[in-house]
Every structure is written in structure tokens, then in C-alpha cells.
Amino acid sequence: MYIPHTDAERSEMLKTIGVEKLADLFRDVPEKVRFPDLRLPPAVSEMEVMRELQNISSANANLGEFPCFLGAGAYNHYIPATVDYVLSRGEFYTAYTPYQPEISQGTLQAMFEYQSMMCALTGMEVSNASHYDGATSLAEGIMMAVAVSRGERRKIVISPAVHPQYRQVVRTYTQGMELEITGDALRVQAGIPDIVKLLDANTAALVIQTPNFFGQMEDVTGAQSVADQVHAAGALLVVVADPISLAMFTPPGQYGADIACGEGQSLGIPLSYGGPYLGYFTSRKSLVRQMAGRIVGETADVDNARGYVLTLSTREQHIRREKATSNICTNQGLMALAAAVYLSTMGKCGLRAVAELCYHKSHYAAEQIAGLPGYAVDQNKPFFQEFVVKCPTSVARINKHLLQDHGIVGGYDLGQDYAHLKNHLLVAVTEMNTKDEIDEFVEGLREFALKPRKPANKVLPKKTVSKKTGAKKTARKSARKPARRAR
Amino acid sequence: MKAHEPLVYEISAPGRCGVEMPEPDVPLSPLPEELLRDDLPLPELAQVDVVRHYLRLSQLNYSVDTGFYPLGSCTMKYNPKVNEQAARLPGLALTHPLQDPETVQGNLAIMWSLQEFLKEISGFSGVSLQPAAGAQGEFTGILIIRAYHLSRGDARRTKILIPDSAHGTNPASTTMSGFTAATIKSDERGNVDLAALKAACDDTVAAIMITNPNTLGLFDEHIEDVINAVHDCGGLVYGDGANLNALLGVVRPADLGFDVMHFNLHKTFSTPHGGGGPGSGPVGVTEELAQFLPGPIVELDHTALEDEKLLLYNLVMPENSIGRIKSFWGNFGMIVRAYTYIRVHGPEGLRRVAEHAVLNANYLQARLKNTYPIPHADRICMHEFVAQGIVEGSDVRALDIAKRLIDLGYHPPTNYFPLIVHEALMIEPTETESQQTLDAFVDAMEKIAQEAKENPQLLKDAPHDAPRRRLDEVKAAKQLILCATFPQD
Numbered sequence: 001m002y003i004p005h006t007d008a009e010r011s012e013m014l015k016t017i018g019v020e021k022l023a024d025l026f027r028d029v030p031e032k033v034r035f036p037d038l039r040l041p042p043a044v045s046e047m048e049v050m051r052e053l054q055n056i057s058s059a060n061a062n063l064g065e066f067p068c069f070l071g072a073g074a075y076n077h078y079i080p081a082t083v084d085y086v087l088s089r090g091e092f093y094t095a096y097t098p099y100q101p102e103i104s105q106g107t108l109q110a111m112f113e114y115q116s117m118m119c120a121l122t123g124m125e126v127s128n129a130s131h132y133d134g135a136t137s138l139a140e141g142i143m144m145a146v147a148v149s150r151g152e153r154r155k156i157v158i159s160p161a162v163h164p165q166y167r168q169v170v171r172t173y174t175q176g177m178e179l180e181i182t183g184d185a186l187r188v189q190a191g192i193p194d195i196v197k198l199l200d201a202n203t204a205a206l207v208i209q210t211p212n213f214f215g216q217m218e219d220v221t222g223a224q225s226v227a228d229q230v231h232a233a234g235a236l237l238v239v240v241a242d243p244i245s246l247a248m249f250t251p252p253g254q255y256g257a258d259i260a261c262g263e264g265q266s267l268g269i270p271l272s273y274g275g276p277y278l279g280y281f282t283s284r285k286s287l288v289r290q291m292a293g294r295i296v297g298e299t300a301d302v303d304n305a306r307g308y309v310l311t312l313s314t315r316e317q318h319i320r321r322e323k324a325t326s327n328i329c330t331n332q333g334l335m336a337l338a339a340a341v342y343l344s345t346m347g348k349c350g351l352r353a354v355a356e357l358c359y360h361k362s363h364y365a366a367e368q369i370a371g372l373p374g375y376a377v378d379q380n381k382p383f384f385q386e387f388v389v390k391c392p393t394s395v396a397r398i399n400k401h402l403l404q405d406h407g408i409v410g411g412y413d414l415g416q417d418y419a420h421l422k423n424h425l426l427v428a429v430t431e432m433n434t435k436d437e438i439d440e441f442v443e444g445l446r447e448f449a450l451k452p453r454k455p456a457n458k459v460l461p462k463k464t465v466s467k468k469t470g471a472k473k474t475a476r477k478s479a480r481k482p483a484r485r486a487r
Numbered sequence: 488m489k490a491h492e493p494l495v496y497e498i499s500a501p502g503r504c505g506v507e508m509p510e511p512d513v514p515l516s517p518l519p520e521e522l523l524r525d526d527l528p529l530p531e532l533a534q535v536d537v538v539r540h541y542l543r544l545s546q547l548n549y550s551v552d553t554g555f556y557p558l559g560s561c562t563m564k565y566n567p568k569v570n571e572q573a574a575r576l577p578g579l580a581l582t583h584p585l586q587d588p589e590t591v592q593g594n595l596a597i598m599w600s601l602q603e604f605l606k607e608i609s610g611f612s613g614v615s616l617q618p619a620a621g622a623q624g625e626f627t628g629i630l631i632i633r634a635y636h637l638s639r640g641d642a643r644r645t646k647i648l649i650p651d652s653a654h655g656t657n658p659a660s661t662t663m664s665g666f667t668a669a670t671i672k673s674d675e676r677g678n679v680d681l682a683a684l685k686a687a688c689d690d691t692v693a694a695i696m697i698t699n700p701n702t703l704g705l706f707d708e709h710i711e712d713v714i715n716a717v718h719d720c721g722g723l724v725y726g727d728g729a730n731l732n733a734l735l736g737v738v739r740p741a742d743l744g745f746d747v748m749h750f751n752l753h754k755t756f757s758t759p760h761g762g763g764g765p766g767s768g769p770v771g772v773t774e775e776l777a778q779f780l781p782g783p784i785v786e787l788d789h790t791a792l793e794d795e796k797l798l799l800y801n802l803v804m805p806e807n808s809i810g811r812i813k814s815f816w817g818n819f820g821m822i823v824r825a826y827t828y829i830r831v832h833g834p835e836g837l838r839r840v841a842e843h844a845v846l847n848a849n850y851l852q853a854r855l856k857n858t859y860p861i862p863h864a865d866r867i868c869m870h871e872f873v874a875q876g877i878v879e880g881s882d883v884r885a886l887d888i889a890k891r892l893i894d895l896g897y898h899p900p901t902n903y904f905p906l907i908v909h910e911a912l913m914i915e916p917t918e919t920e921s922q923q924t925l926d927a928f929v930d931a932m933e934k935i936a937q938e939a940k941e942n943p944q945l946l947k948d949a950p951h952d953a954p955r956r957r958l959d960e961v962k963a964a965k966q967l968i969l970c971a972t973f974p975q976d
Contacts, residue, residue: 025867026845038608040834049830052830057578058578061586090550091548095762096558096760096763100889101955105490113971119970120529126969133814163814168810169812273591275813285967298968299958302957329622332619332761341537346505346506348531351529352527354508359518
């Protein structure tokens with residue numbers, strides 16, 4: 001497939017090279033292992049592979065058909081049609097890293113605009129052109145903080161309310177670096193004052209997330225601001241923040257963060273089962289030379305026309321090799337473009353409207369759930385679009401019930417990450433959830449609360465809810481089949 | 488052609504909005520006023536202006552869809568459109584990574600199948616799809632090697648051997664993992680210098696990182712000796728899979744003795760490069776190392792079919808995993824595209840890919856070797872080769888030739904890499920280009936060589952016919968304008 005050669009062309013080309021047949025091109029490959037038989041399924045046509053994938057995908061419950069209250073680091077937001085329209089342009093998605101700036105101004109200017117809008121959103125001074133995802137962006141931030149201290153400070157204080165997977169990735173990244181990573185063994189209820197107590201002269205960075213993993217806004221100002229305390233210890237303040245929340249809440253740049261980073265998936269990128277996503281990364285300008293990843297800067301060409309290039313490349317692996325802070329090479333270019341188109345389309349008013357919809361809908365949901373007997377909603381701190389519900393029974397049972405009887409994908413089971421949070425459900429509500437969906441979700445919880453002994457052993461949805469469409473019935477029916485083996 | 492496209496901020500006007508959001512359908516809750524920001528300096532554009540702006544920007548780009556892109560080491564092959572349709576199927580694109588595995592058996596089936604396909608293509612026993620890009624796959628591989636040595640109580644191995652023809656990411660990944668890099672030179676035929684390698688092999692060697700075919704486009708003639716030398720001193724062999732396109736169905740790296748290798752789904756398996764990502768860099772390892780893979784990875788419960796269990800596929804963390812290397816499970820959208828690519832090729836199709844990638848590179852090498860110096864033109868190359876941007880009787884440089892190619896409608900080859908070739912032009916045509924395209928490229932390269940002698944200034948001032956002429960990179964690094972000034976209101 002996709003090879004244009006005719007037999008005549010092939011023969012002529014082989015003749016030009018001076019060999020008889022294609023196999024002659026591989027004489028350097030040891031003969032005993034040359035040309036193995038690959039036991040792969042035989043080729044199919046494009047038409048057949050689409051049919052196959054259509055069939056395989058019908059074994060999934062997709063969120064076009066199932067209302068979703070699951071977040072925990074990946075969120076179901078509306079994506080305006082402009083985003084995929086632009087992303088589908090071959091000029092963007094089939095180009096590579098803009099090594100030749102004269103013929104890459106499209107990508108370069110779009111990245112410059114992405115950097116500008118991320119600075120606007122976070123209140124920070126500089127942004128790179130992205131990292132792989134929120135978790136790796138935080139890991140890069142931590143390595144950067146250590147580099148800023150010239151490797152002298154070896155301790156990282158990290159809040160237990162930072163996304164558990166981010167904390168795991170940080171540990172994976174730094175396992176060869178002999179760092180001490182501490183703080184996240186504190187009880188979850190630990191507030192900022194408990195965490196800042198761990199600062200000392202060996203601390204390179206203190207990491208908080210706000211809204212945190214539980215959806216709550218951390219108190220970053222307090223009696224003495226967290227930034228002041230971190231800076232007094234000579235460390236950097238690293239803030240992980242959901243970008244949609246920044247449309248309404250005070251951004252990290254305004255309360256003294258040195259690095260603000262996180263997951264940019266909310267900005268126009270489909271959930272796509274976890275990737276590709278977008279690690280956004282911003283900092284104070286004075287730290288830019290320690291920042292990893294591609295950075296686009298403005299300049300001019302020889303005719304003095306404004307243009308854009310990759311800049312500060314002397315920081316990067318291909319120049320510094322073993323002395324580089326990071327090995328990062330490409331970024332998530334197309335995902336950063338998605339964010340740029342998303343932010344341009346939403347603009348100042350649209351993004352604030354999205355944020356407020358998330359806020360109002362999640363608060364409505366929280367209020368309804370708080371009124372259910374047996375349930376309790378943690379409302380100690382203000383929250384944005386996600387909140388914690390203490391349930392009368394296991395989250396697994398509740399979620400199975402929601403899926404089976406209400407066709408709803410429920411929330412996240414916090415007991416998976418926090419031993420003392422068994423029966424605690426993390427609920428995300430975005431602009432995508434209608435009031436009807438929320439009411440149905442609450443009904444699902446209510447039924448369960450009133451009948452906690454009701455067996456919920458059926459795995460997939462059975463009953464069709466009256467207001468659901470026929471298409472939904474088909475999807476659920478097919479979701480009952482085990483996935484077909486692909487080979 | 489001097490297209491000037493204003494910045495989004497310059498076409499913004501207060502009060503415009505590109506899309507309208509619905510009114511809230513729930514009662515409003517009071518906002519926490521003390522936590523709110525005063526201003527949000529985002530642009531304000533009408534939808535038509537958003538579309539025109541980004542469409543006009545797209546037209547300032549060169550891409551595979553607009554022309555030949557022989558960028559060495561990047562495998563800029565055609566990106567099949569069916570892959571894009573596949574990844575956008577709602578049943579796949581609209582799934583949340585934390586859904587119960589029972590509700591995403593389709594996704595897990597695709598991931599499991601791709602793990603199996605990659606194992607079969609490479610000969611490895613274990614594969615993790617989690618790494619997000621080649622550089623991350625490489626870093627993952629080195630962490631696996633570290634975990635392996637430590638698990639045997641061997642903490643003396645601190646050194647990683649890296650041939651001088653390696654990608655820049657190799658030494659950087661080494662340092663990130665807590666090792667030190669030691670360079671091994673190449674011999675006069677472009678192979679790893681065996682004597683130098685053997686002299687460096689001792690009980691402090693953790694591994695060698697080797698790209699084969701190497702960045703000169705050459706398959707190492709002593710690859711088995713290289714691998715044996717490292718294994719004999721107790722080290723492991725890491726393969727940089729960036730150049731796997733030459734080897735599909737030709738040889739399985741594990742059969743040669745490699746212990747770990749990363750795949751670049753965006754090179755070998757046609758997932759688009761996206762203007763610099765997203766990539767995807769799965770890692771394959773031997774049976775002994777599978778316990779250290781990052782995860783979770785997908786496992787198939789073979790008993791489930793008979794027992795009619797619903798949970799056929801599940802996510803499992805390898806026993807002694809180095810840990811999670813990114814959020815969730817990997818770049819799933821790229822996994823779907825690579826799966827689609829492998830399914831439409833089958834085993835014979837994949838071998839044809841490698842054969843024609845190598846055919847095209849050798850054809851170009853044969854046709855260009857009388858015009859430009861090619862240090863190893865006496866050898867059959869693999870999927871790419873390195874010429875020198877040197878024209879006898881002219882003082883033009885590789886960069887000038889590269890920029891002149893832009894005027895003639897081509898994306899230039901990789902220049903000044905690998906570092907071991909003076910004035911390098913690294914050319915990788917890929918298998919999806921026809922003889923006509925290659926011939927036209929040769930004509931352009933010959934025309935440029937002629938111009939270099941007759942009118943070298945024409946090359947030094949190139950490009951003349953591009954959205955921008957040469958850009959001042961020193962100025963960019965000096966003035967450091969990294970984001971637009973927001974209009975103050």
C-alpha cells in the first residue's frame with residue numbers, strides 16, 4: 001500500500017543502483033536472521049479495516065452516548081468545530097518540527113500565539129511550545145527547579161492533593177537522580193500550612209495543585225502567602241492548574257508562582273482514551289534558560305519582515321547533548337495548535353462562560369447530592385468543577401449501578417489511590433452535562449442510597465432509559481459483547 | 488511571496504466571540520468573589536476570522552501533503568488518510584481514560600493487538616505502548632536497563648557507550664537516568680570501531696545505545712560482534728528504533744541480540760508528525776526485561792473466552808515496573824493509526840515498505856554521487872544516506888544548498904547532522920515517493936550544483952521564493968520576544 005512504483009520503474013531503478021533484485025540491497029544483514037516470516041494477520045483493504053475498527057469500537061461505551069461524570073485529570077469539554085477543521089489541514093499535521101523557518105511560519109506563528117495565550121491564561125511571563133502531558137510537564141518542572149539550584153538542592157516537597165499519577169511520573173522520571181521527594185505522605189486533609197513546614201535549605205521546589213486533585217481551590221494567599229514562604233526558603237513554587245479554571249480564578253502568575261504547568265487536554269483536545277494530550281509549561285522569564293522543550297521567538301528576516309524561529313536552542317539536547325537538562329526533542333505541536341485554535345475561538349468571553357458553566361453545574365450537582373440520605377459532600381474549601389462525595393457503599397457498586405440502570409459513566413473511585421478514602425467518589429461536572437443528566441445521576445445515587453442491599457452484579461447497562469435514543473440502545477447492546485480478538 | 492499574517496491579538500476587537508455557549512440550565516451559585524481574576528487577556532475574534540487566520544497560517548507551511556520532504560532520520564512518509572478517520576471514530580475518540588475496563592474492551596483490544604504486532608515485527612517478548620515519543624521511549628529503555636542491573640545487585644555499572652553517530656537525545660537520556668555517556672568512534676567504513684569498543688568494554692558498562700542502521704544510513708557490518716562484545720562484559724544493548732523503517736520484514740532486532748528498543752510510531756508506522764508531535768514511542772524488551780516495563784500494559788485473559796467472562800482484556804502493571812512514564816496508557820490516538828497502518832499492510836506489505844524505502848535511498852545515492860561527495864557511496868545504504876553540501880570550485884555551504892532547495896519547491900534534507908560528516912546533508916526519501924519525484928529532486932540538486940559554480944550568491948541569498956527569507960536567529964535569542972504583548976485596556 002501507498003508505494004507508487006511500477007514494475008518497469010523498479011527494474012530501471014535497480015539497474016541504476018547496479019543490483020539485480022530488491023533482496024540484493026540487504027546483503028549487510030546477517031543471512032541467518034534475514035527476511036523472517038512475520039506472523040501478522042494478512043493485509044486488508046482500507047474499507048475492511050474501517051469496518052473492523054467500527055466493529056471493535058462498538059465494544060466501547062463512548063461518551064457521545066453515555067453521559068459522563070468522570071474527570072480526575074481528563075475532562076469532557078465541548079470542542080468547537082473550528083478546532084478539528086484546522087487540525088485536519090495537511091499543511092499543519094503532515095509537517096514536522098519547524099527546522100526550516102522560512103517554510104514553517106504557519107507552525108511557528110501558531111506556536112508563538114499558543115505561548116502568548118498560555119501566558120495570558122496563567123499570568124506567567126514565558127511559555128514553551130508544550131510537553132507530552134500534564135504529568136511529564138510537572139516532572140520537567142521539577143528537573144528544572146533542581147537545575148535552577150545548580151543541582152545543589154535535592155529535595156522536592158509535593159502536596160498529597162497533586163494528581164496521584166503525576167506524583168508517580170515524577171518518581172519514575174527522577175529515579176536516577178537521587179532526589180528526596182516528600183510531602184505526599186501527609187494526610188490528604190493537610191493544608192498549605194502543613195506542607196510549607198517541610199521546606200528547608202535543601203528544597204528545590206514546592207509543588208501544589210489548584211484546583212487540586214479533589215477539585216478544591218487551595219488557599220494560596222492565607223496569612224502569609226505560600227509564594228512568600230517558599231521564596232523565603234530559597235525554593236521555587238510550582239503550581240499545577242487546570243487551564244479552564246484559570247478563566248475565572250486568580251492565575252498562578254498573580255500569586256507568585258515560579259512555574260505553572262499542567263494538563264492542556266481541556267483546551268479543545270478529545271479525550272481519546274488518554275492521549276495524545278498537551279503538557280503546558282510556563283514560568284517567570286528569568287528562568288527561561290533552564291526551561292526544557294521547544295520555544296518560539298519573534299525575529300525578522302533579511303528584508304526586516306517579522307517572522308518566528310525556534311530559539312534558545314543552546315539549551316537543547318542536540319546541542320548540549322549529555323549536559324542538557326532534558327532529552328525532550330519534539331513537543332505536542334498539533335495539540336498545542338488545537339489549544340491555540342480553541343482559545344482563539346472561545347476568546348475572552350467564551351472561555352469565561354465555559355468556566356462558569358462548569359462551576360454552576362457542578363455546584364448544582366453537589367447541592368443535590370448533599371441532600372441525599374447517606375451521602376456527604378466535602379464543601380470545606382471552594383471548588384471548581386469537581387468535588388468529593390462520601391458514599392454509603394462502595395464506589396464500584398454505585399458506578400456499576402449507574403451504568404446498568406441509568407446508562408451513565410459515574411465518577412472516580414478515590415479508594416484506588418487513597419486507602420482512607422474508600423467509598424469516596426470524585427465527581428466531575430462540565431458544561432457538557434445537562435441538568436437532565438445531572439438529575440438522572442442524582443436519581444441513580446438516590447436509588448442506591450435507599451436500597452443499599454440491592455445486588456448490582458450485572459456488568460453492563462440493560463435497562464433503556466426512556467429519554468435515550470434508539471442509537472443508544474444499539475450501542476449498549478453491542479457493548480455487551482466481548483471485544484473481538486483482532487488477530 | 489511575502490505573506491504577512493497578523494497575530495490573533497492584532498485582529499481582536501472587544502466584544503467579539505467565535506462561538507456562543509448555552510445559558511446555564513441550572514440555578515446559579517454564588518461565585519467566590521475573592522478568588523476571581525479581574526481580567527482575562529485572551530483575544531476576541533469572530534469565527535470567520537479564526538478560520539481565515541489559521542487557514543492562511545497553514546498556507547505558510549511546507550508539508551508532506553504539499554511536497555517531497557526528504558528530511559533524514561525523520562521518515563517523512565505519506566500519512567494515509569484512513570488513519571485519520573480511524574482515530575476519529577466516536578467509539579474510540581470519545582472514551583475517557585479512566586472508564587472501567589469493562590466498558591472499553593474495544594480500546595484494549597486495539598492496544599493489545601498493537602503490542603502483539605510490534606512484538607512480532609521486532610522479535611521482542613514484551614512491549615509497553617506508554618511512552619509518548621521517541622525521546623521518552625529512549626529514556627524509558629535506559630531506566631529499564633538501570634533497573635535490571637540494580638535488581639542483580641550490580642551498582643558498579645555507571646557508563647553507557649554511545650557511538651559518535653548517535654542522535655543527540657541518546658547522551659541526554661543517559662544523563663537524565665543517572666549514567667555517564669562515553670563516546671565510541673566510527674571506523675572508516677562507517678561501522679562502530681570494534682577495537683575502540685572492545686577497549687571500552689569493562690564491568691562498569693551498563694549498556695551500549697546503538698542506532699542500526701546508523702545515522703549514516705549504514706547497516707553495521709559487524710553488528711553481531713558489537714552486540715557480543717557488550718554482552719560479554721555484562722552490558723545490555725539498547726537499539727534506537729528511529730531507523731526501523733529499513734528493517735520491517737527484513738530483520739528483527741531481537742534476533743540480532745538487541746535487548747531493548749523503542750519504536751517511533753510517527754516515523755515507521757506513518758502516524759503524522761503534527762508540526763512536531765504528538766509522537767508515540769513504545770518500548771520492546773526481551774523476556775528477562777519485561778518485568779521492568781513501564782505500565783500499565785494490556786493483558787489478554789486467555790481463559791475469558793471459554794468462561795464467557797466479559798473482561799477479556801485488562802490493564803496490568805508489570806511486576807517490577809520502573810513505574811508510570813506518563814499519565815494514563817499512552818498516546819492512544821497514535822496507537823489506533825499505527826494499528827490501522829499495520830492492518831492494511833500485513834506481513835508482505837511491511838517488507839515491501841522496507842524494500843522500497845531502501846530502493847529509493849540507493850537510487851538517489853546512485854544518481855547524486857557524481858554531483859555531491861558521498862563519503863560511503865561505495866556501500867549499499869539502507870533507508871537514507873549522507874551527502875556533503877560541497878561543490879568543487881564554489882564556497883557555498885550545505886545550508887546554502889538547503890535554502891536554495893526551498894526555492895525549487897522542496898523541503899531540504901537534514902543539514903549538519905550527523906556531526907561526523909562535514910557539511911552533512913542527510914537524505915531520506917521514504918518508500919512513498921515515485922521515481923518521477925526522485926528524478927525531479929535530482930534535477931534540482933544538479934541545477935543547484937551548477938548555480939553554485941556560476942552564481943554562488945544566488946544560493947547564499949536563498950530562499951528567494953518563500954513566505955520568509957533567512958531569519959535572524961541571533962536576534963531572536965537576544966531580544967527574546969516569546970509572547971505577544973496583550974493590548975492594554
